[in-house]
Amino acid sequence: MLTVLLLALQLAAPRADTVPFAKTVAQLSESGGYFDTDNLISNESSYLHVMGAVRARGGKGGAYIGVGPDQNFSYIAAVRPEVAFIVDLRRDNQLLHLLFKSVFETGRNRLEFLCLLFGRVPPVDLAAWNGRPLQDLIGFVDALPADTIRHQRTHQALVDRIKGYGIPLAALDVSTLERFHDEFMRAGLDLRFTSYGRGPRSYYPTIRELYLERDLAGQPASFLAKEEDYQFLRDLEKRGRVIPIVGDFGGTSAFKGIARFLSDRRLNVSLFYTSNVEFYLFRQQTFRRYVDNVRALPWSDTGLIIRSYF
Secondary structure (H helix, E strand, O other), X not given: OOEEEEEEOOOOOOOOOOOOHHHHHHHHOOOOOOOOOOXXXXXXXXXXXXXXXXXXXXXXXXXXXXXXXXXXXXXXXXXXXXXXXXXXXXXXXXXXXXXXXXXXXXXXXXHHHHHHHHXXXXXXXXXXXXXXXXXXXXXXXXHOOOOHHHHHHHHHHHHHHHHOOOOOOOHHHHXXXXXXXXXXXXXXXXXXXXXXXXXXXXXXXXXXXXHHOEOOOOOEOOOOOOHHHHHHHHHHHHOOOEEEEEOOOOOOOHHHHHHHHHHHOOOOEEEEEEEOHHHXXXXXXXXXXXXXXXXXXXXEEEEEEEEEEO
């Protein structure tokens, strides 16, 4: 099991303007690096346990910074930032978030989002599901077989949308997008975290379990738990305000660029989710540079860091 620790940090207030999506991605991204997993989903089974503390102690608005796949969306929905940066060493994580962006933009509600992502056929009465609990949506997707023909057609439409974002895609990028989306379709809600050369561990949570995870007070806390949270995220994605950056937490340019971006717009960091990246920075002896990068960020006086440890 994974536990989450919060630290409070300092400084002042937000405001934002138009964010040119592709230009910002290009200007802030560094060269990519290697990690031994596709990381399509998290293996952090208790990542939502901290949500009560986030609501009680954290601020709203400003900027969010995080790493990794879709667990970021639950934190973003809780904080309601004006802009969110997903910073990850792997170019593949950026591609995954471009796929998520296209699914958010296309999926009119939570159920259509799930159907698009997992290759299922949405119901005709889609709007009638808006107020249904997440368990009902999960049950609907679980009860349906994958529709491979529809999935292929849908995937091509999503890739066409992604190509319109203005971020250059090589042939390998396009095939990676297909491989990722096919894996969601094939595994369905049984999808688990896997590493290269090693099979999935039985104790890793499925994406179904991650979606249904609760905070320590027993409250549903996933970004899919409430339709209004999903709609907030959808709007943020449609406005190009969830920005996936290829960058190293201990690198020399991505974090410095984000700090300038936020300072120019008088936006302060409300929440920074590090997962267990700091562990690797210690091993690589780049932790000191990471500390300097964190110091350079403009912080809200209620800003929080969420980190994970085993």
